[in-house]
Amino acid sequence: MLKVRLHRAPPEGAALRVLPLAEGAAVPEPFRAAAAAARFTGRAGQALHCLVPERALLVGAGPAAAPLDFARAGGGAVAQADEETRALALDARGLPPEAAAALAAGACLRAWRCDRYRTKDVKPGLERLDLVVDRPHAVAPAWERAAAAVRGCLLARDLVAEPANHLTPALFAERMERLAEDGLAVEVLGPKRLAKLGFGALLAVGGGSANPPRLVVLRWKGAGGAAPVAFVGKGICFDTGGLALKPAEGMEEMRADMAGAAACAGAMLALALRRSPAPAVAVLALAENAIGAASYRPGDVLRTLSGRTVEVLDTDAEGRLVLADALHYAATRLAPRAIVDLATLTGAIVTALGHHRAGLFATDAALAAQVAAAGEAVGEPVWPMPIGERHREDLRSDIADLRQCAPHGSGAWGGRFLPDACHAAAFLRAFAEGVPWAHLDIAGVALRKEADALGPEGASGFGARLLDALVAMRFEEGKG
Amino acid sequence: MLEIVFVKPDALPRSGALVLPLAEAEGAAAAPPPGGLRQRAEEATGGAIGRALEAAAFKGRKGQTATVWAPGAGLSRVVAVGLGKAAELSAEAAEAAGAALQPAVANEAEAVVAAEHLPPALAVALAMGAVLRAYRFDRYRTKEQEEDKPKLRRLAIATADPDAARAAWAGQEAVAKGVYLARDLVSEPGNVLTPAEMAERCRQLEPLGVEVEILGPKEMRKLGFGALLGVAQGSANEPRTVVMRWLGRSGAGKGGSNGAAAAEKPLAFLGKGVTFDSGGISIKPAQSMEEMKWDMAGAGAVVGLMAALAGRKARADVVGLVGLVENMPSGTAQRPGDVVRSYSGQTIEVINTDAEGRLVLADLLWYCQEKYEPRFMVDLATLTGAIIISLGHEHAGLFSNDDELAQRILAAGKAVGENCWRMPLGEAYDKQLKSDIADMKNVGGRPAGSITAAQFLQRFVNGKPWAHLDIAGTAWASKEKGSTPKGASGFGVRLLERLVAEHYEG
Numbered sequence: 001m002l003k004v005r006l007h008r009a010p011p012e013g014a015a016l017r018v019l020p021l022a023e024g025a026a027v028p029e030p031f032r033a034a035a036a037a038a039r040f041t042g043r044a045g046q047a048l049h050c051l052v053p054e055r056a057l058l059v060g061a062g063p064a065a066a067p068l069d070f071a072r073a074g075g076g077a078v079a080q081a082d083e084e085t086r087a088l089a090l091d092a093r094g095l096p097p098e099a100a101a102a103l104a105a106g107a108c109l110r111a112w113r114c115d116r117y118r119t120k121d122v123k124p125g126l127e128r129l130d131l132v133v134d135r136p137h138a139v140a141p142a143w144e145r146a147a148a149a150v151r152g153c154l155l156a157r158d159l160v161a162e163p164a165n166h167l168t169p170a171l172f173a174e175r176m177e178r179l180a181e182d183g184l185a186v187e188v189l190g191p192k193r194l195a196k197l198g199f200g201a202l203l204a205v206g207g208g209s210a211n212p213p214r215l216v217v218l219r220w221k222g223a224g225g226a227a228p229v230a231f232v233g234k235g236i237c238f239d240t241g242g243l244a245l246k247p248a249e250g251m252e253e254m255r256a257d258m259a260g261a262a263a264c265a266g267a268m269l270a271l272a273l274r275r276s277p278a279p280a281v282a283v284l285a286l287a288e289n290a291i292g293a294a295s296y297r298p299g300d301v302l303r304t305l306s307g308r309t310v311e312v313l314d315t316d317a318e319g320r321l322v323l324a325d326a327l328h329y330a331a332t333r334l335a336p337r338a339i340v341d342l343a344t345l346t347g348a349i350v351t352a353l354g355h356h357r358a359g360l361f362a363t364d365a366a367l368a369a370q371v372a373a374a375g376e377a378v379g380e381p382v383w384p385m386p387i388g389e390r391h392r393e394d395l396r397s398d399i400a401d402l403r404q405c406a407p408h409g410s411g412a413w414g415g416r417f418l419p420d421a422c423h424a425a426a427f428l429r430a431f432a433e434g435v436p437w438a439h440l441d442i443a444g445v446a447l448r449k450e451a452d453a454l455g456p457e458g459a460s461g462f463g464a465r466l467l468d469a470l471v472a473m474r475f476e477e478g479k480g
Numbered sequence: 481m482l483e484i485v486f487v488k489p490d491a492l493p494r495s496g497a498l499v500l501p502l503a504e505a506e507g508a509a510a511a512p513p514p515g516g517l518r519q520r521a522e523e524a525t526g527g528a529i530g531r532a533l534e535a536a537a538f539k540g541r542k543g544q545t546a547t548v549w550a551p552g553a554g555l556s557r558v559v560a561v562g563l564g565k566a567a568e569l570s571a572e573a574a575e576a577a578g579a580a581l582q583p584a585v586a587n588e589a590e591a592v593v594a595a596e597h598l599p600p601a602l603a604v605a606l607a608m609g610a611v612l613r614a615y616r617f618d619r620y621r622t623k624e625q626e627e628d629k630p631k632l633r634r635l636a637i638a639t640a641d642p643d644a645a646r647a648a649w650a651g652q653e654a655v656a657k658g659v660y661l662a663r664d665l666v667s668e669p670g671n672v673l674t675p676a677e678m679a680e681r682c683r684q685l686e687p688l689g690v691e692v693e694i695l696g697p698k699e700m701r702k703l704g705f706g707a708l709l710g711v712a713q714g715s716a717n718e719p720r721t722v723v724m725r726w727l728g729r730s731g732a733g734k735g736g737s738n739g740a741a742a743a744e745k746p747l748a749f750l751g752k753g754v755t756f757d758s759g760g761i762s763i764k765p766a767q768s769m770e771e772m773k774w775d776m777a778g779a780g781a782v783v784g785l786m787a788a789l790a791g792r793k794a795r796a797d798v799v800g801l802v803g804l805v806e807n808m809p810s811g812t813a814q815r816p817g818d819v820v821r822s823y824s825g826q827t828i829e830v831i832n833t834d835a836e837g838r839l840v841l842a843d844l845l846w847y848c849q850e851k852y853e854p855r856f857m858v859d860l861a862t863l864t865g866a867i868i869i870s871l872g873h874e875h876a877g878l879f880s881n882d883d884e885l886a887q888r889i890l891a892a893g894k895a896v897g898e899n900c901w902r903m904p905l906g907e908a909y910d911k912q913l914k915s916d917i918a919d920m921k922n923v924g925g926r927p928a929g930s931i932t933a934a935q936f937l938q939r940f941v942n943g944k945p946w947a948h949l950d951i952a953g954t955a956w957a958s959k960e961k962g963s964t965p966k967g968a969s970g971f972g973v974r975l976l977e978r979l980v981a982e983h984y985e986g
Contacts, residue, residue, distance in 0.1 A: 352870030354928025356908040383904050388874035412873070412953065413768050417865045419872035444927060 001154055002108050004129045006136035006143065007089075015087035015130050017056045020073040020095075020103060022064030031058060044072060045453070047080040057081070057088075068379050070099045071106030075453035078110040078126060087128040094134065097142035104131045105146040109454045112154050114161040145274050149378075149468045152270030153461035159262035160446060160459035164238035164255045168211035169286035172237060172258065176216045176265060176284070183272040185219040199329075200303040201310065201321040206287035208242055208295030213287035215326065216261075217334075218268045222279035229278065229475050230336035230435075231268070231467055232326045234319045234343035235261030235286040242289050242315030243297055256459065257319070259446035260342035261286060263463030270468040278475040283330045285322035289315070301400045305329060306431055309400040317405045319345045320424045324431040331433040338367055338436040340470070341428065342463045343443075348420035349385075350444040357383045358445050358462065361425035364436035367474075371438050374469040379454055380462050382440060391419060391426040402427065440466075481660055482582075482614040483634040484607045484649060486642035489596040492520045493636075494554045496590030500529075501577050501598065501606065503566035504540040517594035517638055524553035533560050540564070542573055543580045543962075559584045571605040572897060574598065578609025579963040586614070586630040593637045600644040603637050604652055610635055611656045612963035617667040654791030655977050659970040662777075662784030666955065666968035670756030670773045675712075675804035678755060678776065679720040682783055682802070688790035695721040703847070707822040707839040708803055710830065714760055714813025715806035721844065724786045724800040728793055729985075746797040747984055748854035749786075749976060750844050752837040752861035753779025753804040760807045760833030761815055774968065775837070777955035778860035779804060781972030788977045795985040799852050803840040807833070819918045823847055824940055829918040837863045838936045839922060845940040855984075856885050856945040859937065860972045861952075866929030868953040875901035876971065877950035879934035885947050892978040897962060898971050900949065903931060910935040 010017060021027060023042040027035040031050045034040075035058060040048040044062030057080055061073040070092075077088060090107060092100035111126050133139045159167065159175070167175075173188045180186050191212040194203055199215065206213030216235075222228070236257040240246060246254065261284040268282045296302070300312045302321065306328040310321065323341055330339055349359040358375070360382040362368035368384060375382040394410075397403040405423050409415030421441050428439055445462045448455055455461070492498070500518050513519065522529055528551045538546040542564035549557050561581040564573045585591040595603045614632075618624065639645045665673065665681065673681075679694045686692055697718045700709055705721070712719035729744060757775040758764060764772065774780075779802035786800045814820070818830045820839070824846040828839065841859055848857055867877040876893075878900040880886035886902055893900045909931045912924030920939065924932030934948050954971040957964050964970075 348869045350927050351866045351929055353904070354909060354912070354931060356906065356928070357904060386871060386875055386901050388872060390874050391872055412868050412956075412958065413771060413865055415767070416765075417868035417953075419869055421870075422872055 001151060002111050002126055002129050004104050004108065004131055004143070004147065006139055007130050007132050008134070008136055010089045010091070010132050011130050013087065015089035015128070016081060016085050017089045017091060018077040019056055019058050019091050020061045020070060021058055022061050027058070030054065031056060044069065045076060047076055049080065066377070067098045067102035068377065070095070070102040071109070071379065072453035074103040074106030075110035078107045079451065079453065081126060083123055083125065085126060086124070087130065088126065089130040089132055091132050093132055097139040100131060100133050100139050101142035101146035104129055104143060105150045106454060108150045109153060110456070112157055113456060114158065114458065148270045148273035149465045151273055152266035152464040152468055155269050156259070156262040156266030156461035156464040157459040159265065160256045160259045160461065162255070164288070167237055169206070169214040169235070169237055169288060170211060172235060172286050173214040173216050176218065179218065179265070179269060182269055183220070184268055185221070187217040189215040198303070198305050199325045200305065202285055202287060202325045204296040204300065204302050205289055205318040205321050208292035209288035209290035210292070211237070211288045215329070216284040216286060218265065218282040218284070220268055220271045220276065220280045223277035224279065226279055227335055227337040228281045229471060230330040230334055230339045231264040231280065231282040232323060232330050232339060232341035233261030233264035233282065233284045234258070234323055234345065235284045236319060236322065237286060237288045239289045239316070239318065240291055242291060242295050242318065244314050244316040245291060246316060253447060256446050257344050258286065259344050259442060260463070263342050263442070263461065263467065266461060266464030267467035270464060271471060276471055276476060278471050280471060281330070281334050281336065283326045285326035287322055289318045304431070308402065308430065311397040311400040311403040313403055313405050313407055317424070319343050320404060320427050323428055327428060327431040328433060331431070331435045336435055338364065339432055340371065340438045340440065340467065342440045344446045345424050345441045346421040346443055348418070349441040352385070352421060353383055353444055355444045355449050357381045359383060359385045359421055359441040360438060361385050361387055361441070362438040363429060363432065364438065367436050367438050370474045371440070371466070371470055374473055375466045378465040378469050380466040385421065385425070387422055387426050387429060391422040394423055395427055402430065481657065482611045482632065484611060484653070485634060485636050486603065486645040486649065487636050487638050488642055489517050489594065489638035489640070492517055492524060492553065493590065493592045496556060496592070497585045497588040498555055498558045499581050499585060499591060499593040500558060500560045501563050501593065501595055502540045502560055503563040503569060505566040513597060516596050517592070521553065521555070521558065525551045528552055529558050543576050545580050545584050547584055556588065569602065571602060574602040574605035575609035576962055578606035579613040582610040582613040586632050589631050591632060591635055593635065595637050596640050598639065600639060600641050600648055603639045603645045604648045607635070607637055607649060608652050608656060609963045612659060613965060615660060615663055615965055617664065617967065651792040655788045655974060657791055658784040658788030658973045658977065661787050662780040662970035662973050663968040665780035665783060666774045666777045666970070668773070670806070673755050673776070674717040675720045675753070675755055675806060676717065678753060678779070678804050679722050682722045682724060685724060685783070685787055685790060688787060689726065690786055690790045691725040693723040695723070703823060704821070705823050705843040706820045707828060708805060708843040710814045710818065710820040711807055711836040711839050712805040714810045715808040717806045719805040722802050722804065724783070726786055726790045726794070726798045728789065728795050729797045744797055745855040746799045746852055747980060748848050748852055748857040749782045749798065749800045750841060750848060750857060750859040751779030751782035751802045752776070752841055752859070752863065753802045754837055754840065755804060755806050757807045757834070757836065758809060760836060761809050761813050762832045762834040763809055764834060771956065774956050775862050776804070777862050777951060777968070777971070781860050781970065784970055784973040785976050788973055789980060794980060796980050798980065799848070799854065801844050801848050803844045805840055807836045822940070826920065826939065827918040829915040829921045831921045832923045835923045835933070837861050838933055841937055842940040845937060846942065849942050849944045854944070856882065856947070857941060858889070858947045858949065858976065860949045862955050863950045864930045864933050864952055867950040870903070870930055871901050871953060873953045873958070875899045876954045877901060877903045877930050878947060879903050879905055879950070880947035881905065881938060881941070882945040882947065885945055888979055888983055889947055889975070892982060893975045896974040896978050898954070898975040903934070905931065905934060905938065
């Protein structure tokens with residue numbers, strides 16, 4: 001993450017001065033003529049490089065109403081900075097503390113990159129932000145909160161960007177153990193312990209790989225007392241599809257099939273860094289879905305941790321299986337007041353909502369509304385989706401308590417059209433065991449298809465900031 | 481259509497079937513209310529019915545049925561049908577009971593429903609369930625034996641206030657007829673129901689007081705319906721656009737109730753009517769292509785809706801437009817890459833000839849808002865497979881630029897059991913339609929396929945209040961459910977009839 005310092009006045013030096021301007025607001029005098037000539041109005045997404053009478057970058061903050069408008073302006077400034085620019089001075093004087101903090105947060109999000117595996121021609125880039133504010137001590141608390149969320153998001157992105165040969169379930173778990181330094185309690189369950197406890201679904205999915213599964217439990221104690229909110233994440237470190245092997249085209253993206261677990265980890269880090277009063281737990285189900293002599297098969301019947309038996313139809317619908325065990329564990333062992341799970345679960349949700357919104361399924365209307373509001377606030381939008389009676393009926397099995405998905409070819413119009421995202425949600429609902437539950441299918445949003453104001457192309461970290469905002473909005477009541 | 485008569489509960493029928501709709505609390509064990517048909521039947525059979533229902537473990541659960549054969553007193557059977565919990569008794573439960581009882585008495589020559597304990601509105605809902613469930617499309621069966629066909633022509637419903645029930649049923653019967661008409665149209669095969677044939681069938685609404693205007697290819701060419709005509713140009717069966725007008729408020733129509741009232745902005749309903757969709761040059765896979773005869777279900781629903789509104793003399797001005805084309809591959813068919821000029825003047829690059837429904841609707845929507853200045857436009861279309869992948873078969877996808885209209889549609893759908901689910905629109909999705917060569921492409925790729933289709937349509941509503949129902953998952957029932965038998969559902973007729981009745985006839 002960029003180094004960020006708060007200043008009362010623009011520091012001496014080579015930092016490029018950035019001026020965020022609301023749409024329609026008066027442009028400061030020295031740049032008024034340039035803005036008029038270039039038709040800069042302050043609309044969101046606009047930017048104008050001024051060279052006379054002094055160097056400055058004007059960025060549009062659109063309505064400049066919510067912190068998100070300023071985050072996008074900050075991100076927009078970073079996107080405009082050229083390779084030679086090492087530092088930006090974000091001029092947030094006159095802005096409320098939350099807006100000033102958001103400006104810097106957006107810049108940090110947009111400046112993230114993953115250069116770890118480049119050995120040559122690594123381009124230098126931004127290193128530092130100077131956040132210029134009227135009263136630094138008044139802005140500092142807001143910045144600390146915003147920075148915590150940014151660091152959580154960037155942790156998620158770092159994990160998602162990691163190739164699968166560098167992030168096996170065991171290596172993922174090791175990284176999680178390092179979060180103890182930030183104040184989280186970390187527990188890792190290995191294959192032996194999982195077998196003893198009866199994680200039949202998680203072990204079956206991971207059975208085909210030389211890299212056996214892990215279950216990671218992260219705990220943040222908060223101010224104590226209350227029941228925790230639980231996050232559950234799908235962490236398939238690589239998904240070949242198993243015996244139902246995926247086509248080769250695009251398979252490399254399947255290293256991101258652990259984005260749900262990464263987002264949960266990122267959210268937990270954010271809560272710890274900002275010392276949230278709300279207790280929280282995260283359960284990460286980590287496995288590699290590989291092809292091997294010990295792979296599970298279509299037709300297999302698995303006994304899940306809950307005792308329910310599941311008929312496997314498609315080994316590439318593995319996410320819901322690992323989540324079944326993780327959800328049941330969270331619901332029955334961790335006494336949560338609510339569960340939110342995140343998973344890159346289905347292609348169907350991409351067909352439904354594309355790359356601009358995650359699918360939201362829930363059993364609790366109030367929780368769903370809060371998740372949606374948190375997503376809107378941080379620029380990670382979701383859309384409510386249904387779980388119907390028929391979706392559950394479609395999961396009736398001839399031989400087990402339920403089957404994991406509807407058979408291929410059983411859909412409409414020649415079998416091609418199956419509401420698989422709804423089926424998956426209907427399946428998962430059973431394993432939340434009646435605890436208020438929301439499920440985010442993030443298959444369409446875990447990777448940014450193209451750069452936008454809040455990040456470059458690639459890993460988005462979707463969910464980490466949403467969950468952090470959700471906790472702040474819903475689970476920190478009575479914090480005084 | 482099954483005839484419904486409402487009668488006073490004066491006499492126990494001496495033959496045929498007696499139907500007892502029972503709530504959970506008044507199941508077999510409870511004593512029958514005194515003086516009713518049920519009590520008389522019990523007396524006439526020496527209490528055999530109550531004993532039989534107890535033996536059959538009949539509880540009165542919603543949709544549950546139990547048949548007692550030849551209990552005595554000349555009755556061939558007594559059918560008990562569950563209404564669910566007495567405290568939750570609703571029109572929906574009564575309709576479900578009507579739907580459940582119909583197959584149980586279909587082979588009787590006569591049947592009487594002992595509904596005297598139900599208020600007239602619920603007796604009517606029960607009738608609706610029975611009538612809609614009784615629908616069958618047997619026009620093309622030439623060898624069905626007489627004894628295999630349902631016998632029941634008339635269902636008598638005994639109610640305390642037959643006059644009130646009759647008055648309420650008159651309107652509902654018109655709605656049922658509209659649903660039947662829509663189901664008939666959707667069931668018809670593509671070789672029978674060409675665009676010209678479907679246009680002729682729209683003319684059958686004229687006796688109801690609907691003005692019917694048919695635009696043929698010549699008129700459409702003159703107007704400049706380039707998008708619609710591009711879809712049609714591959715087929716030997718020429719396209720039609722049909723405009724149906726019901727002026728039940730301003731009274732300009734024959735059915736008008738007030739000749740003096742000034743004309744108001746009409747309500748507009750538009751339907752996609754691709755009478756067969758082969759996909760065109762972007763041809764569909766062979767498997768299940770036969771289902772594409774129902775790619776005109778949106779238009780079918782609009783025709784059924786117009787019949788329903790005119791049939792019950794709705795106090796509203798309504799215009800219905802259907803765009804009727806056949807999408808075929810041939811030497812004259814439009815090609816992927818073609819650019820067409822729509823009626824609105826906007827140009828469209830046709831990337832996929834199988835995304836044709838939106839091209840038809842594009843011209844209709846613009847024409848409608850320009851010519852009729854409607855209060856709102858609602859279109860119905862079996863538009864995308866993506867909506868089935870999104871929602872399945874229990875909800876139609878609802879897209880709208882108007883929150884009030886959307887809420888009203890959601891509520892109306894819920895009330896009649898034709899459920900919708902709101903889906904998002906937004907600029908980010910609209911961008912997927914950018915073309916290198918024209919104002920837009922006709923597809924936006926696989927991601928968010930139903931949303932980008934709706935974004936496409938939105939470009940042709942000119943900012944007017946509008947809602948779009950993607951009914952690809954709900955137009956055809958792969959298995960029977962409630963009052964919908966397997967096959968054409970007629971989805972949309974009851975929903976939109978209710979929408980008009982609830983909000984636009986005051």
